[in-house]
Amino acid sequence: MSIPSVKNEEQYEALRDKGYSKEKSARIANTPKAGEKGGKAKPYDEWTKKELYEQAKNVGIEGRSKMDKEELIKALRNN
Known part of the structure; x- marks a missing residue:
């Protein structure tokens, strides 16, 4: 799987630092509102x-x- 372009580079790097794979980090960083809190x-x-x-x-x-x-x-x- 190739790594897609990353929309939220800061979140991507933070996830990589936590040990997430490149693919999973990119998927999460590219998900709209992935980093927002609210639980709604x-x-x-x-x-x-x-x-x-x-x-x-x-x-x-x-x-x-x-x-x-x-x-x-x-x-x-x-x-």
Whole structure:
């Protein structure tokens, strides 16, 4: 997997310093609002499959088009 361009370089470097892989650090740093606090998002179990798919797309989960709702939830939680 090639490393995508990083939108939030500061967050990317902080994640790398914590030991995250380049790929995972880039996915997190490229996720809109990933570093914001608030906890207002509903649990993945309450998301629609379309919402889960879009989030999986945002964080770069491969194989998402073949996943059902439960698989998307598991992939997002383990990402």
